[in-house]
Amino acid sequence: MKNLILSMLLMGATFVNAQDRYSKGMEKAFELWQNQKMVEASNLFERIATAEPDKWLPYYYVSQINTIISFGEKNEEKLSKQLEKAKEFIDVAKAISPNNPEILIQEALINTAWIAFDGATYGMTLSQKNAQLYQKAMELAPNNPRVILSKAEWDMGSAKYFGKDTTPYCKDVERALELFATFKSETPFYPTWGEERAKEVLANCGK
Template sequence: MKHLRTLSLTLFALLTALVAGAQSPQYQEAMAKQVALLDEGSSYNPQTMLEISNTFERIAATEQNQWLPYYYAAYAQVMSAFMQENDKDKMDALADKADMNIGKAEALQPDNDEIACIKSLIATVRISVDPPSRGQQYGPESGAQLVKAKQLNPENPRVYLLEGQALYYTPEQFGGDKVKAKEVLEQALQKFTAFKPASNIAPHWGEARAKQLLAEMN
């Protein structure tokens, strides 16, 4: 009897996990629509990014067991923040929101390289608000998240994109290196060529940005 009880509890736990991880057609459709918007260049303006992030937050409120809506909400908020450099308060507020959403994603999906990439970007937003006073605090945090992401998945092209981007924009006296940046970004493009996202809603952003940065360098 004890063996049967243990087996029943194990099967129940497995069934619960499968149900929790199940993705409804409505969820897939809603996510695919918003992710497709992120793939459109016309979406890359502060207001549209905020609208997309709000939609992802609504999806997350309905599908609280899925990490991707929280992830994409954070990503869109970060992208919006980078486009609002003239409003430092808004940048910080968006970084706060992104931090909250990526924390929820991480609670559902710990030790995830894509989440580490977003955490690195959030730290970079913090630096951008006031580089002289914040660089020493958030620079190591941003770098540490990329190190973690590369350890978790050395084939993730977004890791190399963000690493190259950081090398490109960081002043040389603080560790920047444009020659090294070009090498890393070229490596990122190689990784993008080989990269195959797990699904149409899995993270796959960044290739266009890598090409843009290399074009600037050339």
């Protein structure tokens, strides 16, 4: 009995230490990201993902960073490597956490980076995929402000492309901004981005 209790205590201590390492690693990765050390942050998130194969968030952030740095990239070889890595990691995240609206948005963002690089090549096929991704995300999480904002921005971009008025989507951005004030997740390191972007979009809405 004594040995059993000791074993349980040791297992508990090991779990706590593992969680502590995970938390400290994630905090360090975010610190690097905040200091604009994008490659270093991505590499650390990747190491955490390798050590924590059952957690979707490190994979998500590797994908997100590699996507963000791809916008504006002119070198096709470099862009391809970054976006292929982003897709590889978001696919793993999706396998860990299926039907996750945050992951669907990130997947759509990868497609958007390809479209921004070469709309003539990727516009038609990936635009249709994005419409489906945003629709599914809305069905899964109609009150997630990032989902509402991302879909609204996508709809605005599509409207501009076809010479249509973007004003109807301003109300969606307003709603997203309202929801940012109250949206909470109990999952540590859950995505929180979007509020500042919503303010920027709303400030220029309908102009």
